Amino acid sequence: MAVYPWVYRNLIRHTDPEAAHRLAVAAISVAGRVATARGLLRATVGHLPAPHSGDVGRRSPHIGTRVLPGRLGLGAGMDKDATAVLGMSALGFAFVEVGTVTPRPQPGNEAPRMWRLIEDEGLRNRMGFNNQGVEAMVEHLRDLRSTRPGRGVVVGANIGKNKTTPEEDAAEDYRVCARALVPWVDFIVVNVSSPNTPGLRDLQSVDHLRPILEAARRGCEEGTVRRMPLFVKIAPDLGDAEILAIVELTRELGLEGVVATNTTIDHDLGAGGVSGAPLRDRALEVVSLVARHLGEDQTLIGTGGVADCQDARRMLEAGADLVEAFTAFVLEGPTWPGRMNRELAADTSR
Numbered sequence: 001m002a003v004y005p006w007v008y009r010n011l012i013r014h015t016d017p018e019a020a021h022r023l024a025v026a027a028i029s030v031a032g033r034v035a036t037a038r039g040l041l042r043a044t045v046g047h048l049p050a051p052h053s054g055d056v057g058r059r060s061p062h063i064g065t066r067v068l069p070g071r072l073g074l075g076a077g078m079d080k081d082a083t084a085v086l087g088m089s090a091l092g093f094a095f096v097e098v099g100t101v102t103p104r105p106q107p108g109n110e111a112p113r114m115w116r117l118i119e120d121e122g123l124r125n126r127m128g129f130n131n132q133g134v135e136a137m138v139e140h141l142r143d144l145r146s147t148r149p150g151r152g153v154v155v156g157a158n159i160g161k162n163k164t165t166p167e168e169d170a171a172e173d174y175r176v177c178a179r180a181l182v183p184w185v186d187f188i189v190v191n192v193s194s195p196n197t198p199g200l201r202d203l204q205s206v207d208h209l210r211p212i213l214e215a216a217r218r219g220c221e222e223g224t225v226r227r228m229p230l231f232v233k234i235a236p237d238l239g240d241a242e243i244l245a246i247v248e249l250t251r252e253l254g255l256e257g258v259v260a261t262n263t264t265i266d267h268d269l270g271a272g273g274v275s276g277a278p279l280r281d282r283a284l285e286v287v288s289l290v291a292r293h294l295g296e297d298q299t300l301i302g303t304g305g306v307a308d309c310q311d312a313r314r315m316l317e318a319g320a321d322l323v324e325a326f327t328a329f330v331l332e333g334p335t336w337p338g339r340m341n342r343e344l345a346a347d348t349s350r
């Protein structure tokens with residue numbers, strides 16, 4: 001029997017979820033900063049096959065021009081302030097999405113705001129974008145990129161708006177974040193799909209979304225001369241017609257692609273969004289729908305309830321190019337990302 005899942009179900013479940021989460025991220029952050037610990041993790045649990053450098057063909061996983069050492073990355077929300085990127089990479093994630101970050105620091109919603117759904121193999125959260133703000137994230141990323149191993153990790157930043165920013169000024173929040181972050185990251189994800197910032201998901205309607213994506217693109221162009229891959233992350237609770245309208249908009253505006261999906265509010269457990277196994281079927285449906293309408297040269301990142309290789313394969317077969325996970329990492333523990341990426345790589349090399 002695997003040790004960590006037993007420890008999670010019998011011991012960790014009795015601890016405060018957010019405190020356990022903070023401790024885990026802090027421990028991963030420290031392990032990532034200490035070269036010997038990082039090397040040990042990378043050589044054991046996080047060992048990944050070397051990517052074929054220079055090969056950005058359809059078969060090798062990539063984001064923009066960066067080739068990835070695997071198809072599974074860490075979803076947004078775990079490393080909110082980009083303090084644990086090296087540790088996450090050493091554990092075997094092929095790329096790391098940090099954030100959601102907002103222009104100004106904010107505390108998020110009052111606790112309790114994270115719950116374990118032990119029997120359902122999920123989590124429920126209403127964190128509300130607690131983060132140290134974009135300037136702190138830039139500092140952390142600047143430190144990361146000042147080292148050789150830090151430059152080697154493929155990192156994306158998930159950006160949002162502050163809770164106190166009125167809807168009519170939302171686009172400016174996205175521009176500010178994009179502009180500050182683009183020198184330090186490999187891709188940007190515009191998050192308009194978190195259920196925990198009042199009114200945020202209304203920004204998914206094309207009328208609202210267009211100026212936001214245009215502002216984010218402008219921020220990217222102001223911050224770098226490189227072409228920055230820009231994604232939009234969508235909710236699983238949208239209707240099919242709304243999803244198709246967003247996909248059409250990403251094509252029209254030349255976005256890199258779509259991240260599908262965020263947590264779902266389709267439950268009766270109380271406030272917040274549910275992730276993990278209860279989200280799996282709907283996330284897969286959305287991925288499949290998006291994949292059928294996205295452009296050939298666009299990229300689809302599937303996320304929601306990916307807990308083993310079969311789930312990941314289903315996402316990939318449905319048309320995702322890459323997958324991300326959050327909840328299964330919490331449930332399955334530190335050996336999980338490397339194991340997943342090695343198994344998935346073995347699939348494609350056959």
Ligand SMILES: Cc1cc2nc3c(=O)[nH]c(=O)nc-3n(C[C@H](O)[C@H](O)[C@H](O)COP(=O)(O)O)c2cc1C
Nearest residue numbers: 075076077100125261262275276304305325326327
């Ligand atoms: C505690 C928690 C916090 C999250 N925070 C964010 C966030 O800040 N921004 C975001 O785009 N998604 C956030 N998510 C959503 C995840 O990135 C992911 O889209 C979702 O959980 C589905 O994947 P999973 O089933 O593998 O967890 C969060 C999820 C959880 C469980």
